[in-house]
Amino acid sequence: MEKECVACGKKPLSKDTIGINKKMLGKGIANFYCMNCLADYLGCTVDDLLDKIEEFKAEGCSLFQ
Numbered sequence: 001m002e003k004e005c006v007a008c009g010k011k012p013l014s015k016d017t018i019g020i021n022k023k024m025l026g027k028g029i030a031n032f033y034c035m036n037c038l039a040d041y042l043g044c045t046v047d048d049l050l051d052k053i054e055e056f057k058a059e060g061c062s063l064f065q
């Protein structure tokens with residue numbers, strides 16, 4: 001099933017977006033945010049999140065493969 005942003009309804013959410021949601025909010029979460037809403041929710045910027053995604057990818061995190 002396609003995931004959509006729980007805050008603004010944007011869909012589909014990319015695999016990277018879903019991965020960073022799980023990283024920041026916990027693997028067991030049922031609701032997902034798009035990049036903009038997640039940044040808003042966490043009080044950071046979308047660029048911060050993109051940096052983190054690159055970091056996790058560099059670490060070989062399985063959520064981003």
Ligand SMILES: [Zn+2]
Binds near residue numbers: 006008033035036037
């Ligand atoms: Zn959103």
